[in-house]
Amino acid sequence: MIVQEQEAIDKAVEAITGDMGALWITLAAILVFFMQAGFTLVEVGFTRSKNSGNIIMKNVMDLAVGSVMFWAVGYAIMYGSDLVGGGFFRSSPSDQGYFFFSADDWYNLFFQTVFCATAATIVSGAIAGRTKFSTYLIFSAILTTLIYPISGSWYWPFDDDAWLNTAGFIDFAGSSVVHAVGGAAALVAAILVGPRIGKYVDGKAQAIPGHNMAFGALGVFILWLGWFGFNGGSQLAWGGDDTIGATSVIINTNLAAAIGAIGALFFTWARYGKADISMTLNGALAGLVGITAGCGSVSAWGALAIGLICGILVVISIEFIDKKLKIDDPVGAISVHGTCGFVGTVLIGLFALDGGLLYGGGAKLLWVQTYGSLAYIVWAALASFVVLFILKKTIGLRVSEKEEVEGLDIHEHGIEAYPEHISQDK
Amino acid sequence: MIVQEQEAIDKAVEAITGDMGALWITLAAILVFFMQAGFTLVEVGFTRSKNSGNIIMKNVMDLAVGSVMFWAVGYAIMYGSDLVGGGFFRSSPSDQGYFFFSADDWYNLFFQTVFCATAATIVSGAIAGRTKFSTYLIFSAILTTLIYPISGSWYWPFDDDAWLNTAGFIDFAGSSVVHAVGGAAALVAAILVGPRIGKYVDGKAQAIPGHNMAFGALGVFILWLGWFGFNGGSQLAWGGDDTIGATSVIINTNLAAAIGAIGALFFTWARYGKADISMTLNGALAGLVGITAGCGSVSAWGALAIGLICGILVVISIEFIDKKLKIDDPVGAISVHGTCGFVGTVLIGLFALDGGLLYGGGAKLLWVQTYGSLAYIVWAALASFVVLFILKKTIGLRVSEKEEVEGLDIHEHGIEAYPEHISQDK
Amino acid sequence: MIVQEQEAIDKAVEAITGDMGALWITLAAILVFFMQAGFTLVEVGFTRSKNSGNIIMKNVMDLAVGSVMFWAVGYAIMYGSDLVGGGFFRSSPSDQGYFFFSADDWYNLFFQTVFCATAATIVSGAIAGRTKFSTYLIFSAILTTLIYPISGSWYWPFDDDAWLNTAGFIDFAGSSVVHAVGGAAALVAAILVGPRIGKYVDGKAQAIPGHNMAFGALGVFILWLGWFGFNGGSQLAWGGDDTIGATSVIINTNLAAAIGAIGALFFTWARYGKADISMTLNGALAGLVGITAGCGSVSAWGALAIGLICGILVVISIEFIDKKLKIDDPVGAISVHGTCGFVGTVLIGLFALDGGLLYGGGAKLLWVQTYGSLAYIVWAALASFVVLFILKKTIGLRVSEKEEVEGLDIHEHGIEAYPEHISQDK
């Protein structure tokens, strides 16, 4: 066969494979988009009904604001060049410039946008029930415009300027870049905002049961669903080896979520004598967050190990943060996204088929994973602290006691989420 | 290279691209299908709990009846030929004939079916809480069998017989063909059915709060999700330029929804002193409806402009219809789908990159868009009026006062939607 | 053109078509995955609020346990070889061996896993409200590890060892293999567990209304949605004839669901004087279960016939099982999945375009379909009986009377699903 012919075929195959990849990424992005609904339901379900409307508004608005700001500014920063600070900040915008416009890269913008919205929405759960709506909006806008895009720029442009990429750091779909960043921001926010009234009585943590476990469960199913797009889509291509890659990522994702739920179930069952519903749901999410970094580099066994560790760890972390650190995180966002995001990233150092300690790769990867993930946490925590501290000193972070006790819905939004609802919340 | 070879390659590429397009359209249709759940949740959430079961039944049944009738008759009418009345009616069925059967066009039937169901379901929200179930079923059957297919036939066969296509009218995914048609039918229906008991006291509009904002919000997320299929799928192909087209449509769709929510949020916040939950949710939908016509012909800036205009306009329109016109539309269907469908269609005349007034294209497109959209509204309103007027004079439109006050669920369906529910509705 | 060239093109086309098929199957599997949320919502909605948390846990856990066990053991059994008992059991594992690992077949594992989880979850609804959580977990693990994989191995490996495949049995997506198996297991479980307290008073069946029809309806919409993946994905390929096949399957699926809902609606309306909400929702599911076997072998007319028969039959079956057999099945799982799974499989014998009695194919297919489906039912019933009987004699099937009356949530899981909820359940 003449070379020319083969080239023509190859070109055609490449074009089609590119289109097929774009199709997969677009559909994956649509699945990730749906995770917003999942987050909303989990947060609504795990908190009291008097604040449900406010939570809805926060989740709708971080998606809305994030969509616009990431298009306008965030993308340009994330994929920019011209580095400052040893690679930590990119000072000139990406090729697209601000206000993204590209003839052929729209699906990538879409995929990155929904990731950005995910990072933003993590915070909302941790500070539910007492935070000013206006303050949240501002913080969320800054997070999607600057904090998260800078995080992303350290690794995901996959270029030589991305210092963590150069360092050999692995975070396939963002255990650190998205989840630990969101979790660290959530931690700082929860500390600065302070616990809900009644959460700590005489220094003892009180249970404030969420009002709707069915919403919580539906939310978790939707998140689990969306995660197939989150992780699978991060293959960023489809066809040939990429098909194998993306589908093995999906299997790893599913196994980690499953074993995370199983781990949390039996751990709580043994520990409290009851199979704890919301913890089991958190366990599934913990497995998902944990495997997000490594889903492309570990075997199914590795995925099970990471999922199981995260499923149990999330229970311990939630208890520790709640009872020992006395930080009030109604939905466990800090533990699910922060703790498991960090641990999941680090565990790649053990379980990576290529370079993991357990597979004879030595400690190098473990070390890179650890400092890479810590860098993300420190960055997100610092940046969030600065922003929230300024907000605290200016417009304030918290609603008045009266508003909090009577519910944010009626005061911030003029109506209850369930106006016909007769409650027995204590 | 010999021409023959290139031809063989081209043929293979074409076949595969066709299959890839079919895959995208099928998946888009599945997303649009899911919008039925979104509509149901929005309508259930924005109305009182005593009628929730009835709303569920209406939404399930318009999908069910629409699926059968559009397959049996609607498709044939929509894609038929042999015109009557200067192109307004097609008198002979499409090539498929009635009772669609085709070897290779099933995905197109599926895509068109779910669009048809969408048009039907819009009406249900506007007349919630007082309409006879049997009457609704008949009306919905006629809408999916005749009214909507005739609307579609004016433009979407994209042939020379489709008079609005010939006229240069642009309605990419149906701001007018689907939404304004549904909205106009909803307007007529709401007028003829009359307001719910207690909606107007001494001529003043009363608030009748919906019972579950979480359902409303979940519904809006699902609709937003489905709209990626609604608009993106209307590219009707995938691959090469179509990939770029469909993904830019998705970005435009997302931006318009986002800015619509933002617009409604700040507008209501300024206007009422509270960030209105259900209005913000309507704002996102307004942006989506508005961009549906133009998502393939405007830039991201145009999408933002259209979304913002619609997000603010929907608030004004809802107030106007509710307080001034005194038409009771519990979920805002007339404003969201009717007003924004019309305005979104017309705004293409300003913002179309090719032919828009603001891009130096003159007023011609603006004029075509205006009369095209008005034609849809007039047609849908007239046809609906005739059908509903006959129904009113025969079996009646409205349930008895007793049934309405005690709830449609118990009287029409024998059981409450939430039998354990203790309410405080006033 | 030289043959070589055509061969190169064909090879490229085949590879891409394979990838496109994998994409479709993966996305279909994701849709099927989502059915878990649908089942959960239907079960939660159709039962009392005091057990909602328990139902959630059962559904999350059968997915979690099923995902792990099917990966570890189930897949190996289902696709194994080396037959025992005249083809009824496969004694050696599939090529993949236990603990599935394959370079290129991950999407198949994923697709099969979510099918397996579906079979498991069917049982949970039928025994809701009185079953021990630990017992359910064990039973569910055995079902996903052994009972269902053996069912699958009779037909779906599509090899000569699969005795029902050899026999010419047709069950495209599993009316029998999945649904009748689940339904038969549900029947046996419901009998052995016994009815809920208060279900039969002086031998008369009492209504125990489910607490949330909106959840039920959302669940049905999600199931309907997922079924497009369930049936459409069972084409197991995309491209060319497979595109036509898969999309015609989707149309058949949608028509059967639609007419099933319509049938149940009018049948209950005529029978009880009210348009029964939960029965209409069951009617849609009945149509879906019924068409699952034949969606690839019947015309749209056949789909309508099967859907209509199942939609009406499910109402009769539910009444019969409830009132005559006095078996308490809160959500109608036995009738929807068992009865309609069986009948749908058998009706292929009438309606198959190729071989159906009505199309001149004689009675042979009818006979194969009947004994094939019965074999599944007998197998699932027997196996479930053995397992459940042992469990009954050892750890017991049922919670104590006190736990049942006060609700499984508070006793098994330590918290109500809706802690703020004030009920009026009787």
Add this chain to the structure above:
Amino acid sequence: MKKVEAIIRKSKFDEVKKALHQIEVNFFSYWDVTGVGNEKQGHVYRGISYSTSDIQRRYLVIVVSDDFLEKTVNVLLETASTGNVGDGKIFVSDVIEAYRIRTKESGSAGIN
């Protein structure tokens, strides 16, 4: 002071409330209860038709001074009635003392 407890149809509540305001009974509390009585309501659920006498009602508690008692009862009897079985009941009983929490006033100053 007297306590008037009225169990009425939910559908009559708006009218009753308006009428109470007209005679300047502007203070009361209410909630929804299930009532068992003569009225039956037909239901169907999953093929089981049944009729139940457990029907949702609204329960009003109105504490009035003695001179308001008669007109309060009369207004309730007038406006809550439809003439059909199931209109509900009114019970009157004695109240020894009433306090307004805000001002700590008691006696008739305590009730409105």
Add this chain to the structure above:
Amino acid sequence: MKKVEAIIRKSKFDEVKKALHQIEVNFFSYWDVTGVGNEKQGHVYRGISYSTSDIQRRYLVIVVSDDFLEKTVNVLLETASTGNVGDGKIFVSDVIEAYRIRTKESGSAGIN
């Protein structure tokens, strides 16, 4: 006329209702309340084990004529009891007057 208020376990309601019907007490109203008392119920939520004395109970109001009082109370005492802490209470108080809204009858005709 007397008002009998009973606060019982929700799980005992069906039995109580049946027994009341047997002694022809066919008229009453009920709703769910939270009771604070001796009984404690263990809970776990997100790692916090706690026991609460706020337990859901059903509240019954039964207005009876004086000659029905004794048997009503006795039936309640019999059927609502499990012997465990938390069975609930019965309170009896006076009712001055009762009206049936539908017929405007008062007195004992007003209550059933």
Add this chain to the structure above:
Amino acid sequence: MKKVEAIIRKSKFDEVKKALHQIEVNFFSYWDVTGVGNEKQGHVYRGISYSTSDIQRRYLVIVVSDDFLEKTVNVLLETASTGNVGDGKIFVSDVIEAYRIRTKESGSAGIN
């Protein structure tokens, strides 16, 4: 024995409950009601601003022996008050007899 009925702000409940426990009033029942009174609450819904006097309140029923009456009322007056319109009311009435279902004891043994 006296029945103390208190209609208070939901937001004050925790404090009230704690204070009641301190004076060893460990037995009562409560539920949520809608109160109509002087206080108005502003709402906006879909462009309609309205203010309603139908506000959620918590209804407490506490049956106490006569010697507990005063301190119970005092504690309620103290802890339930914010000084703003809408703090609620307390009504005291007579109870003829009380029974503990579990033990069938009556009299003051019946109430706590």
